[in-house]
Amino acid sequence: MENKKNKILEIIKVLNQTIGALRFHNKSNIYLHEPDIKKEDWKFVKECLSRNFVSSVGNYVTEFEEILKKFTKAKYVIATVNGTSAIHLALVVMGANENDEVILPSLNFVAAANAVRYCNAIPHFVEVEEETLGIDPVKLEEYLKKIVIKKNNISFNKYTKKRIRFMLPLHMFGHPAKILELKKIAKNYNLKIIEDAAESLGSTYKKKHLGTFGDIGVLSFNGNKIITTGGGGALLTNSLKIAKKLKYLSTTAKKPHRWKYEYSDIGYNYRMPGINASLGCAQMKRIKSYVSIKRKLFKKYKDGFKDIKDVAIFQEPKYAKSNYWLQTIILDNKISHLKEKILEKANNLGFSIRPIWKPLHKLDKFKLCPRMEMKTTENLEKRILNLPSSVYLLKSIRNYAK
Numbered sequence: 582m583e584n585k586k587n588k589i590l591e592i593i594k595v596l597n598q599t600i601g602a603l604r605f606h607n608k609s610n611i612y613l614h615e616p617d618i619k620k621e622d623w624k625f626v627k628e629c630l631s632r633n634f635v636s637s638v639g640n641y642v643t644e645f646e647e648i649l650k651k652f653t654k655a656k657y658v659i660a661t662v663n664g665t666s667a668i669h670l671a672l673v674v675m676g677a678n679e680n681d682e683v684i685l686p687s688l689n690f691v692a693a694a695n696a697v698r699y700c701n702a703i704p705h706f707v708e709v710e711e712e713t714l715g716i717d718p719v720k721l722e723e724y725l726k727k728i729v730i731k732k733n734n735i736s737f738n739k740y741t742k743k744r745i746r747f748m749l750p751l752h753m754f755g756h757p758a759k760i761l762e763l764k765k766i767a768k769n770y771n772l773k774i775i776e777d778a779a780e781s782l783g784s785t786y787k788k789k790h791l792g793t794f795g796d797i798g799v800l801s802f803n804g805n806k807i808i809t810t811g812g813g814g815a816l817l818t819n820s821l822k823i824a825k826k827l828k829y830l831s832t833t834a835k836k837p838h839r840w841k842y843e844y845s846d847i848g849y850n851y852r853m854p855g856i857n858a859s860l861g862c863a864q865m866k867r868i869k870s871y872v873s874i875k876r877k878l879f880k881k882y883k884d885g886f887k888d889i890k891d892v893a894i895f896q897e898p899k900y901a902k903s904n905y906w907l908q909t910i911i912l913d914n915k916i917s918h919l920k921e922k923i924l925e926k927a928n929n930l931g932f933s934i935r936p937i938w939k940p941l942h943k944l945d946k947f948k949l950c951p952r953m954e955m956k957t958t959e960n961l962e963k964r965i966l967n968l969p970s971s972v973y974l975l976k977s978i979r980n981y982a983k
Contacts, residue, residue, distance in 0.1 A: 595885035598931050600974045604888040608659040610931045614805040615971040622863040625826035629859035635915045637852035643858040644829050645858040647958035648865045652792040657824030661852035664779040664801030664814035668696035671775045671797040677702040686716050687940040688958045696939050706942045706952035715758020716750050736770040755906035757786040760794045783904035792817045810857040874972045875905040891916045908968040917963040937965040
């Protein structure tokens with residue numbers, strides 16, 4: 582019992598030493614990830630309000646898209662109301678329907694699987710690896726060899742008889758999955774890739790921005806992401822044909838005309854409003870600073886935990902540069918049973934640390950979906966904790982961008 586108590590206190594001590602003394606004095610709680618709103622953000626939003634272009638018309642939406650294009654090196658960017666709508670629209674444009682299964686990791690935020698179901702397609706949950714927290718390409722390849730039959734270069738699940746046509750890999754907490762290996766698998770099985778880079782603005786894999794490897798990539802700018810537009814998302818693609826359809830369907834599929842209302846498809850009101858985009862334009866001026874700050878915060882945590890036995894700070898692979906959106910520790914199996922006690926103690930003291938999401942295959946609404954064996958996923962569920970990761974947490978950068 583004493584050893585258990587000591588381990589919990591060791592972790593709390595690291596939190597206190599790393600961020601407790603560096604927080605703003607008027608904050609009683611250190612939340613998981615807070616937006617960073619500066620005077621420049623107010624200036625951009627007020628300017629948007631003064632122009633009266635607060636909805637999806639006006640310059641700010643296209644300006645935000647251009648900024649994202651320049652930063653990510655994607656040829657085309659379409660800004661949306663949130664990341665979930667972006668995943669949904671990507672699936673719609675790629676033709677997902679009730680005859681399809683979509684491969685995605687079970688260790689995932691629920692919005693991804695929800696978007697699959699919006700199309701009446703079926704989530705097909707697969708295993709992750711501890712090295713990247715992304716889809717395990719070795720296990721996936723072995724699994725697909727067992728369950729797939731091909732007809733006319735189309736992959737079918739021989740048990741459900743449905744087509745397996747899409748892969749929706751996630752870059753967890755801003756850390757790159759092994760996307761090139763996953764692309765090879767996708768090519769072998771003729772799968773379209775919709776790359777979930779919702780958490781990964783500013784992260785690169787072999788110097789290429791995440792979200793630009795697949796047929797379509799998805800970003801999110803929710804209030805807890807590395808930059809925020811309040812609510813918002815974006816679609817990245819290098820295909821002009823796909824980009825045109827994404828933009829067309831995101832604006833209710835209205836045919837261009839100065840006053841007539843003509844529609845040729847079922848469309849969606851998914852275009853980002855200008856007032857959100859104005860905030861995004863301001864926030865993107867600091868994206869490089871944010872990534873740098875988060876990487877410094879990672880080093881602070883790494884130094885703090887280096888002498889704590891059975892606790893490992895998760896870090897980027899050598900071939901990648903991560904934005905470290907959420908700082909993450911992984912408990913050794915020997916102390917995983919302490920997770921709930923650690924959560925309780927830390928949150929009682931004002932440190933809003935969080936567990937990873939419940940694996941999607943365990944949720945009642947997805948229990949009947951096809952899936953792999955989930956030993957690694959279920960093991961990691963017991964061991965992963967996210968630490969406070971807001972950019973304000975380092976005293977040295979309190980006044981970095983007033």
